[in-house]
Every structure is written in C-alpha cells, then in structure tokens.
Amino acid sequence: MHKSARYAALAASGLLALSSLTACADDASTTASAGSAAKGDGKGTKVKIMVGGLDKVIYLPAMLTQRLGYFDAEGLDVELLSEPAGVQAETALVSGQVQGAVGFYDHTLDLQVKGKAVESVVQFSHAPGEVEIVSNKAADEIKSPKDFKGKKLGVTGLGSSTNFLTEYLAVKNGVRTSDITPVAVGAGPTFISALERGSIDAGMTTDPTVATILAKNAGRVLIDMRTPEGSDAALGGPYPSSSLYMQTDWVNSHKDTVQKLANAFVKTLKWMSTHSAAEIADKMPADYSQGDKTLYAAAIQSTLPMFTKDGVMPANGPETVEKVLKAFNPNIKNADVDLSKTYTTEFVKKATG
Structure with missing residues (x-):
C-alpha cells in the first residue's frame, strides 16, 4: 500500500525516536510478548488489553476505568x-498476545477485508479526537489539506488510523496519496521533536501532545476533529474512533467476561460525563501530566466532546468510516464490507439498561 523504499529511512528514524516515549510503552512490548491466554470466566478473570498509547487522552477511558476500580468491581x-x-x-x-485492543474502530473494517473477524464491543467516541497541526515553518505554505502535495506529514505509524485519516483528507481535497509522504513519528516528545526539527511539515496527533505544542508555540491547528462538529466538517459525519475491539470468536466464547468489561467501561463513560476535566486529571497517573496538571486538564477539556456517554455506536458512524476508507484504501474500495459484523451493541445496551 505504501512505497516502502521511499519511506524506509523516514520510518526508521521515527521508530528510533519512539524510544523516548513513556516507559509504559517500552514495558508493554516485553510484557505482551510473554503473555498467557485469559483464564475462564469468573472472579479474577485475567484479561490483557493493548492500548495504542495509554497516555493519549483519546484512550483515557482505559486507564481511568482501572484507576476508578471498576475492573476490580466486576471481578x-x-x-x-x-x-x-x-x-x-x-x-x-490478531496475533493472540492480548484479548482486547483499545484503538480506532476503523481497524475492524480494514481487518475484515483481510479475512479477520474483529468487532468493536464498546464505542468510546463519536469523533476522531485528532488534530492536524502544521509547523510554524510551513504555516505559510499549508493553509488546508489542498496544500499537502509534496509535504512530509507526521502519523503515529504507517497503517495507523492517523495515516488513514491523513490520506483521506488529502484525497478529499484533490491530492493523491502518492503525492504525500507519511512519516511515522509516534506521539508526545517524538512528534513534537519532528515538528520542531522540520522532519515533518505537519502531522496528525492528539492531546496531550496538541496542548503541549500550542503551549510551546511550536505549531498551529490546521484541522480540529476533537468534537462531533469538527468531525462532521472534516469527514462528513460522525467518526467513531476510540473503542474496545476484540476478535469476534473470543467475544462469542467469553460473553460473561465481555459483559463485565462493557459494564466497567460504560460506568467510566458515564462518570466522565458528570465530572470536570480537572477531576478526571486528578484520577490519572501523576506522570501523565508531565509536570503541568493545568495544561493536562486543559488537554482533557478540549478532547472530552469526542466521548460517548453510553458506549453505543453512533448512528451512521460506521457508514462514515467506510466512506472515508473507501476513498483511498484500494483493499476496501473494491470490497463489500459487512458493517453489521464490525461492531456489536449487545453488551453496552445491557450495561446501560
């Protein structure tokens, strides 16, 4: 899908830079590889969940649920x-290292056309929570995605959802995917460093990275998709993103465990909807604020509108995601996607009842 030769050096530099990300990411790689399968349903049931960046605000419900004690309460x-x-x-x-993943819903469509049955079981959001940031150096050249041609655009990883959305914004605005260069720069310090050094002209990232960039005056917001309104303007509808997704076979054979996970996450989403950003920040690990709790709370405040209150898939959300992916992804463009198999509301509806 990508021109690997052209990206090799860029991707390598981005992967080297990832070593400066939070220690939890380093720990995860080693822990996950040594993982064991989940135990049977019942009290103390072991479940491993891989998160696409625990300290990203868009995935905040994962750690918050643990900090609130809701997983423990469900046994x-x-x-x-x-x-x-x-x-x-x-x-x-997909490799079976973990039983669940917290990431973007769009992966379920991408995996389906690759023959993998995966479904979202709790939908955290109805907007991407992503922001396209342009560096100060390139701000005069990039006024909209129409100006992406010939530019180096930062994404968390090649094949990631930030990569998907970047390519869609390009195509939607008349720029071919072959005319842009996606660069894997991760998030946090590695993204900010790439922006400041000029390794990327612009890039897609989330809070708290966005808040840090703006506080440092290291870049400017080009497109803001942290709200349903911003998602609609950029993508033409609600864009369900952050979710708990799992392999369909595992869901069907561990319904009791999945229901307990849904109960815990829905309780967290409801809690988030009735508490302030500062109160949420107080519940999170101290190092997530990187020494500036006020800035961290502001980052949470900016992103809160993206979250659902009940974990239910938003109406017309899957259709928007399919439209976005079909615009540039040749695998999906020429495939029949059964959207009904990419998510389920069975568990969240019982949790909210």
Missing part, C-alpha cells in the same frame, strides 16, 4: 499494555 484482573500506535495494538490482538 476482572485487567492488565493494560501500551504501544505507541493503534496499528501495533491491532497486531497484538
């Missing part, structure tokens, strides 16, 4: 692991 022993990009969480799930 679950949940181990949260972290990788810098959602595509790596997808890989861990």
Whole structure:
C-alpha cells in the first residue's frame, strides 16, 4: 500500500525516536510478548488489553476505568499494555498476545477485508479526537489539506488510523496519496521533536501532545476533529474512533467476561460525563501530566466532546468510516464490507439498561 523504499529511512528514524516515549510503552512490548491466554470466566478473570498509547487522552477511558476500580468491581484482573500506535495494538490482538485492543474502530473494517473477524464491543467516541497541526515553518505554505502535495506529514505509524485519516483528507481535497509522504513519528516528545526539527511539515496527533505544542508555540491547528462538529466538517459525519475491539470468536466464547468489561467501561463513560476535566486529571497517573496538571486538564477539556456517554455506536458512524476508507484504501474500495459484523451493541445496551 505504501512505497516502502521511499519511506524506509523516514520510518526508521521515527521508530528510533519512539524510544523516548513513556516507559509504559517500552514495558508493554516485553510484557505482551510473554503473555498467557485469559483464564475462564469468573472472579479474577485475567484479561490483557493493548492500548495504542495509554497516555493519549483519546484512550483515557482505559486507564481511568482501572484507576476508578471498576475492573476490580466486576471481578476482572485487567492488565493494560501500551504501544505507541493503534496499528501495533491491532497486531497484538490478531496475533493472540492480548484479548482486547483499545484503538480506532476503523481497524475492524480494514481487518475484515483481510479475512479477520474483529468487532468493536464498546464505542468510546463519536469523533476522531485528532488534530492536524502544521509547523510554524510551513504555516505559510499549508493553509488546508489542498496544500499537502509534496509535504512530509507526521502519523503515529504507517497503517495507523492517523495515516488513514491523513490520506483521506488529502484525497478529499484533490491530492493523491502518492503525492504525500507519511512519516511515522509516534506521539508526545517524538512528534513534537519532528515538528520542531522540520522532519515533518505537519502531522496528525492528539492531546496531550496538541496542548503541549500550542503551549510551546511550536505549531498551529490546521484541522480540529476533537468534537462531533469538527468531525462532521472534516469527514462528513460522525467518526467513531476510540473503542474496545476484540476478535469476534473470543467475544462469542467469553460473553460473561465481555459483559463485565462493557459494564466497567460504560460506568467510566458515564462518570466522565458528570465530572470536570480537572477531576478526571486528578484520577490519572501523576506522570501523565508531565509536570503541568493545568495544561493536562486543559488537554482533557478540549478532547472530552469526542466521548460517548453510553458506549453505543453512533448512528451512521460506521457508514462514515467506510466512506472515508473507501476513498483511498484500494483493499476496501473494491470490497463489500459487512458493517453489521464490525461492531456489536449487545453488551453496552445491557450495561446501560
């Protein structure tokens, strides 16, 4: 799908830079590889969940659920692991290293056309929560995605959801995917460094990275998709993104465990909808604020509109995602996707009842 020769050096530099990401990401890679299968249903049931960046605000419900004690309350022993990009969480799930992944819903469509049955069981969001940031150096040249031609555009990883959305914004605005260069730069310090050094002209990232860039005056917002309104303007509809997705066979054979996970996550989403960003920030690990709790709370505040209150897939959301992917992804463009098999509301509806 990508021109590997052209990207090899860029991807390598991005992967080297990923070593400076949070320690939890480094720990996750080793822990996940040594993982064991989940135990049977019942009290203390062990479940491993890989998150595409535990400290990203878009995936905040994962750690928050653990911090609130909701997994324990359901009799679950949940181990949260972290990788810098959602595509790596997808890989861990499909390979059987983990039982669940917290990442973008769009991976379920991509995997279906590759013959893998995966479904979203709790939908955290109805907007991407992503922001396209342009560097100060390139701000005069990039006024909209129409100006992406010939530019180096940062994404968390090649094949990631940020990569998908970047290519869609290009195609939607008359720029061919072959005319842009996606560069894998991760998130956090590695993304910011790439922006400041000029390794990328612009890039797609999330909070708290966005808040840090703006505080440092290292770049400017080009497209803001942290709200349903922003998603609609950029993508033409609600874009369900952050979710808990799992292999369909595992869901069907562990319904009791999946229901407990849904109960815990829905309780968290409801809690988030009735508490302030500062209160949410107070519940998170201290190192997530990187020494500036006020800035971290502001990052959460900016992203809160993307979250659902009940974990239910938004109406017309899957159709928007399919439209976006079909615009540039040749595998999906020429395939019949059965959207009904990419998500289920069976568990969240019982949890909200």
